Amino acid sequence: MKIQGWMFLLCGVFFAAADVVYWFWSKEPTGTTAMAISVGLALMIGYYLLFTARRIGDQPEDNKEAEISDGAGEIGFYSPHSWWPLFVCLSAALTFFGFAVGMWLFFVGVFCTLMSMIGFVFQYYRGNFSH
DSSP: OHHHHHHHHHHHHHHHHHHHHHHHHHOOHHHHHHHHHHHHHHHHHHHHHHHHHHHHOOOGGGOTTOOGGGGOSOOOOOOSOOSHHHHHHHHHHHHHHHHHHOHHHHHHHHHHHHHHHHHHHTTTSSGGGOO
16 A cells, blocks of 8 residues: 555656646636646545555565465445445435526435435444444
8 A cells, every 4th residue: 555655656746736727827726626626636545545554564466575375354344235326326316406497406306415424424333234
């Protein structure tokens, strides 16, 4: 994870330099803002990867002498099937549609989005699939 973290940090530095050059060359605020957002995202991901690498220690991808089999084993828990992402997306679409059409529909969409996000987060705490 350390290599990936440093790569994202270096990409963030490159994007920052390109953003400064772009601003002085074009004076266009939209592209400059979009590039500034990419700087922030790259630096955020790089920081997260380095922070996580420090917390969990060396991984097989950090070792130059590692074999493919060193990364074998359980990686984590992934949901085998879940309907909640569909409901989150539909309710988010309803929220944005309500923002364009009317505020009453926007508030209904916000409520549906919150409820579906709560269901998504807590789906394995109740019912047949609880641990």
